[in-house]
Amino acid sequence: MGRHENPLDASAGPVAELAGALRRLRHDAGNPPYQRMARRCRYSAATLSRAAAGKRLPTLGVLLAYVGACGASSDGWEARWHHASKELTAQSPGRNISPYKGLTRFDHTDHALYFGREQLAEDLWDLTRREPVAALLGPSGSGKSSLLRAGLVPRLRQRESGPARGAVVRIITPGEHPFTTHRSLLPSAGAQLPGTFLIVDQFEELFTLCNDPAERERFIAALLPARGTSSRFRVVLGVRADFSSYCLEHPGLAAVVRGASLAVTRMNPAELREAIVKPAQAHGLVVERALTARLTADVADNGFALPLLSHALLETWNRRRGRTLTLDSYERAGGLHGAIAQSAEDVYTRLDTAQADVARRVLLRMIAPGADGAPDTRRSVTRSELASLGDGRTTDKVLESLTRARLITLDTAAAGLAHEALISAWPRLGGWIEQDREKLRFHRWLTEAAGAWEAVGRERDVRISPVRLAQFGAYASLREDLTSLESDFLAAGTATHRRALRDRRAARAMGSLLVVTTAFAAALAWKQRQLLRTARSIGPALSVRPPTPPPWNGRGPWTAP
Incomplete structure (x- = not known):
């Protein structure tokens, strides 16, 4: 650690301990200036x-960006962040960390706050066995x-026994290039890992984001050989219900949907109450009975x-009175339907013109x-795409x-997007999409096609159909x-x-010249x-014998008589 560093004592708490680890990581990397680190990761200096000051817990995204900007591997850092987050929650329950996830999904590290789905989780675990x-x-x-x-995931890791004990669990989403991106993890395409x-979460991306039928087919074929065999490689697909008809068009997937699927059912009132009350109790908080009754009825x-429920609870927690989540706070947050829109509008209206x-x-x-009646869906955006949307600071x-x-x-x-519910x-947001729907469809095609062009080495003579070029000409505002x-x-x-x-x-x-020349x-x-024909036809009539000159008398030149 550098001579001028003034690290906080690790015993001061989980946030200070994590911050000290970040400072040591930066020191080991040669103490790069924060401005240089910012250029590497797109977060501000x-x-x-x-993040390294130790005054508050940084977000997970900031932490991983800091690690990457130091040129280090992110292995282990996500687990350290979750450990610090849990310790912070245990030390000051209900104060700094929300027990609700909002639009963000629950992850395997959140299972201690995941309530209301115990029976369905048991049924799913039994199906995978x-x-x-x-x-x-x-449905969405x-x-x-x-x-x-x-x-x-927690059940797979905690309960598997026998040959599958110590199972490795991997989670992927298909994305735009499912086979190319995940080939090494697929059971019939890459290295086999027993157990x-x-x-495959958000399996519908195979139909909404992947535009290459051949790659789509390779991905499906790589997943399905496990079915009907004794392979210890297991596959679980998470599919949005309105895309199940797409699966039924493929014989292999249709067999899975018909014979090895589980439908997500609606929560009953008892399960809803658990999802509302128990996370708060785990943080030492109280949910007003009137709020529980209202939320159960609204859902x-x-x-x-x-x-919608999770985000409304998050915004109610932000407006809580002491340790109590009240019905009044819920209504001020906008209720079940208004909380998301209110949160989004609050953020958007605080931005200046350039930021907006x-x-x-x-x-x-x-x-x-969506096309042909299919719903609009979310897509993951790479950092290189984001870098084109304005100056880095904005x-x-x-x-x-x-x-x-x-x-x-x-x-x-x-x-x-945290969730498609947004x-x-x-x-x-819905108005923006409707206003620019056709332009968005063209832009999604363009992004996909450009990525494929990059993958094959940017060939000079790439061909774009005149129709696509005309579309681009019609969307002049797309250039920026x-x-x-x-x-x-x-x-x-x-x-x-x-x-x-x-x-x-x-x-x-050249063809026109050739035609004229030929003609x-x-x-x-x-x-x-x-x-020639004319000459031949009149030739005999013109054959007149010339007159014979008189003989020469030898005295001088012959002259005409």
């Missing part, structure tokens, strides 16, 4: 500096991701509304607009604001939203198109043939 490939089906808002992560459970009237513009562009990049400010409000999730590699619950890769792809495709046009014009000109030659030949 001030944010990184505060019987079936090599199983599917969890449920039913809590599938939380059930997989906070319900199933591995592969959880019962709105079907699958768990993200970046926020709009950031959020729209996180949308995959983008950082926007991302931090949206993350702090739990509207988006953010790590060192990517960002995305799309329908925030009218402003393009990444450098997307701009380069369009430039290369436009250059190829122009070369093809020049070649076609040259070919047409002239044909006419000349015809004319020559006509003259």
Whole structure:
């Protein structure tokens, strides 16, 4: 540690201990200036500096960004953060850490706060023990991701015995290139790890984000061989119910949906009360009975509304009175339907003009607009995409604001909406999508195509259809939203198109000249043939013998008589 460092005593608490570890990591990396670290990770220098100050627990995204900016591996740091978070909660229950997740899903580290789904989690665990490939089906808002992560994963790790004891659990989402990205983890494509459970969350991304039918088929084929075999490699698919029809079009997936699936059901009143009250009790808090009754009734009237419930509870906790969550605080937060919109509007309206513009562009990049009646879905956005949306400081400010409000999730590699519920619950976002729906569809195609072009080495003669080029011409405002890769792809495709046009014009000109030349030659030949025929027909009549001159008399030149 550097001579001028003044580390806090690790005994001062979990936050100070974690901050001290960050400072040591930076010292071991040569004490790079915070400005340089900020350029590496896109968080501001001030944010990184505060993470190592030890005054408050940084977000997980900031912590991982700090580690990455020091050139270190993130292995173990997420676990250290969760450990510090739990210790902080134990030391000051109910004060600093919310017992509710808002729009963010429950993870396996949150299982101590995950209530109301015990029976469904048991049923899912039992299904995975019987079936090599199983599917969890449920509509948006039913809590599938939380059930997989906070319900199933702890059971897999704690209860597996016999041959599967010590099972490795891996969780992936398909993304735009599912087979290419996750090949090494797939049971029939990469290295076999006995006793591995592969959880494919948000399996519907295979149909909403992956536009390559061949890659989609390879991914499915790599998942399915485990079915009907004695393989210790197990697969669990989390599928949004409105995309189950897509699965039924594939024979292998159809067999899984029909014979090895579990449907996520609505919580009954008792389960809802557990989900509302028990997390608060774990933090030493009290939920007013009137609030519990109101929340139970509101959710019962709105079907699958768990993200709305969780966010409303988070905002109620933010407005609590002492240790009590009250009905009045719930109503001030906007209630079940208004809490998300109110939170989003509060964040958006505090941004200045430049930041608000970046926020709009950031959020729209996180949308995959549905086609042919399919619902709009969220998509993960890479850091390289975000870097194109404004100057670094403005983008950082926007991302931090949206993350702090739990509207988006953010790590060192990517960002995305915390939940698709935000799309329908925030009218402003829904209006942006409807206003730019066709442009968004074109932009999603462009991002995917540019990525594929990059993957094959940016070939110079890449071809873009004239229809796509015409679409880009119609969306002039899209130019300012393009990444450098997307701009380069369009430039290369436009250059190829122009070369093809020049070649076609040259070919047409040459063809026209050839036609004229051929016609002239044909006419000349015809004319020559006509003259020859005419000469032959009148030749005998013109054969007149010339007069014989008189003999020469030898005295001088002959002269005409």
